[in-house]
Amino acid sequence: MDHLFEKTIKTTPIYQGKVIDLQVDDVTLPNGKKSKREIVKHPGAVAILPITKEGKLVLVRQYRKALDKVIVEIPAGKLERGEEPDAAARRELEEETGYRSEKLHYLISFYTSPGFADELIHLYECADLEKGQGALDADEFLDVLEVTLEEAEQMIRDQTIYDAKTAFAVQYMKLKEVGRT
Structure with a gap:
């Protein structure tokens, strides 16, 4: 399954709120190309x-x-x-x-x-x-x-x-x- 993982290069916090946080991760894809991921962090x-x-x-x-x-x-x-x-x-x-x-x-x-x-x-x-x-x-x-x-x-x-x-x-x-x- 390692061939499916993305490697995070950098995380940029965008917003920190009462319920959620938002960040943008720069990632290296399994094929070596770069991309961005917008992620909502939630406490559960x-x-x-x-x-x-x-x-x-x-x-x-x-x-x-x-x-x-x-x-x-x-x-x-x-x-x-x-x-x-x-x-x-x-x-x-x-x-x-x-x-x-x-x-x-x-x-x-x-x-x-x-x-x-x-x-x-x-x-x-x-x-x-x-x-x-x-x-x-x-x-x-x-x-x-x-x-x-x-x-x-x-x-x-x-x-x-x-x-x-x-x-x-x-x-x-x-x-x-x-x-x-």
Whole structure:
């Protein structure tokens, strides 16, 4: 596989923000030619597939400026510096939905956009939800929804659910349901 690697010659920081950093890397390609790579650096994130005792999926509806639209998603958020993913998952679940759970089960980690970003999302499932206290960030506004698997699948079809992490989680839930029957 070494014949596929690119060698970084120089990294130029472009922007350092609250959520992401942007850099441009000058690289030598496997064929010896030079190129540039624009890279978004991200601290990583967690996403949670919360399922109520009644078997409903807890989702959040919120406006996403990058899309200039309101979409429905599973609860998620970025990792704070030095924070363990399972702690972040518990924190984000309660902050965004007002629910908490002792039954947090790690499912998988995946890259969101490996062509230009290093964001890694750690996906968790949780059940036996208990009502806690929601505590949204000052710049966060959202609605909490509880939907059936069928309703979530319809939201994917009509593009109310429009992001990969949520579509992935809904498909996971569907496969889990199929395994029970």
